[in-house]
Amino acid sequence: MASSIGQSKDQSISFAIQNFAQLINSAEFLDYTPEILQQIVSADELNIDCEVDVFQALMRWYEHDKENRRKDLSQLIPALKLGQFDAAFIEEYIKPLFNGDQVPAKALSLLSESTVTDNRLKPDYLKARNERTCRLLTLNDVKKLKPILRYNTSLNKWQKCFEFKFIDYSYAVFHHKNYLLFVGGRSRGTQRNDTIKCLDLHTFEWQQMSAMSQRRDDLCAVLLSGKIYAFGGHDGDDPFDTAEMYDIATNQWQLLPSMPYHRYGAGATVYDGKIYIFGGLSINCRPLSAVECYDPLTNTWISCCDMHGARGWPGVAVLDSLIYIIGGYNEGYIAAAECFDPQLNAWREIAPLNIARFGICAIVVGNRIWALGGHDAYTVEQYDRENDKWIEKTPLPVYGIFSCVEVPNHIVNKLQSCYAVKENN
Known part of the structure; x- marks a missing residue:
């Protein structure tokens, strides 16, 4: 029975990873546990085009029960690919969330200090997700x-x-x-x-x-x-x-x-x-x-x-x-x-x-x-x-x-x- 429950849980996480863009506006998304959400958000194969969308999804989840979920941010924010954000975005939106919490603060400080060029040696939050191609429209008008x-x-x-x-x-x-x-x-x-x-x-x-x-x-x-x-x-x-x-x-x-x-x-x-x-x-x-x-x-x-x-x-x-x-x-x-x-x-x-x-x-x-x-x-x-x-x-x-x-x-x-x-x- 335990094995069957574990398999069902793995399948649920896999489904969420593959359908993340569609799930993040659902009521189901707001009820994820911090542990499940951390596994989903940290996945390299997460099916999303933009890291800002992942951050905004986390904020929606957090705002749904702000009082009880503040303690979970130190676990969830480092699950983001922080190296993909512009430095000004981190200063504006991410650092104010922690109020001196040392775990994410240390991760954020390493963004500017890291000189590691070998992707295999970088911490996960400094790596990019699996590369995908996105379409951008540029105005070609007067x-x-x-x-x-x-x-x-x-x-x-x-x-x-x-x-x-x-x-x-x-x-x-x-x-x-x-x-x-x-x-x-x-x-x-x-x-x-x-x-x-x-x-x-x-x-x-x-x-x-x-x-x-x-x-x-x-x-x-x-x-x-x-x-x-x-x-x-x-x-x-x-x-x-x-x-x-x-x-x-x-x-x-x-x-x-x-x-x-x-x-x-x-x-x-x-x-x-x-x-x-x-x-x-x-x-x-x-x-x-x-x-x-x-x-x-x-x-x-x-x-x-x-x-x-x-x-x-x-x-x-x-x-x-x-x-x-x-x-x-x-x-x-x-x-x-x-x-x-x-x-x-x-x-x-x-x-x-x-x-x-x-x-x-x-x-x-x-x-x-x-x-x-x-x-x-x-x-x-x-x-x-x-x-x-x-x-x-x-x-x-x-x-x-x-x-x-x-x-x-x-x-x-x-x-x-x-x-x-x-x-x-």
Whole structure:
């Protein structure tokens, strides 16, 4: 009997670890014993994207019975991955909880004193949890104050994770190592950019990298095997048919063969090691339905089957060997969506969006396509493939055109803990 009870307890803890984001807002979570909660929170495989969410969950549990649970904080706080918080967050939120309690105070002091670089020798609270990739949305619009959003799985909504001042917009943005790379676009007024501006996500300092061969506003670009490929765009006049490649390791640009069409505001994505370009606007603002494929191995372009409808600024997402093209602009906002099979070189239409828009950020979350924001839009829609329909979800907290990057969760921890302190002051 004792063995069966122990096994049931282990299964319960394992379930809580795997479903932590969903459980922390339940009544059941508030009734966990300190011993059970400590085992759950200390697990390296805890299914949560951000350490701030874990801390806030502990605070919710603590506030539920503050008088009796204060003594348990010295056991629970060191179960957090304290090394993942910004130092200001620890000073603002964690240290005031203890009132001189020596156990957590010693753990917190070791955060600044530790010089151990071998992860195997670090205490658990200085280690990161098992690494996971998180999606961040960066505003790519005219506003000077650029919010970064993340999807909070425990709250089931997008929320601000960070903000930074940056006057550029209409750029391509990528994450590489600990940096955000902003390629081309424009500054205030009519000034177009030929630059790559690099934001260090640890120090929040900027540096400028090697420039492109020409200024590119409304370009499309992709990151593939440590190289950025930039296509088309314009400098305030007719669009370009030119393309070039930036090698991040060498900080050098290289010209590529020109595209078959002049275009700006096109969509682009990577599939099976090749780069696909969709639509855009050509000379005299003519919307294109043309699709091309660039093969970096052969350095050649191949024309693909045209889309059913011409469009600029579409959302583009890849799911299960299909490329989805969503919304866009063609003398007005477009709701139409379609998907492309690269193997068959064929298109088929899918259900239109509920709300027509262009400049959509299209991403895949949990095997579902999400269509986020767009020009002057807060709208979020999720595509239900089984029923071929779009479902409206909780809107974004900020309207506009966003770009998506995938980053390791230790960067999310840094950004969110910094932002939490800023919002409190």
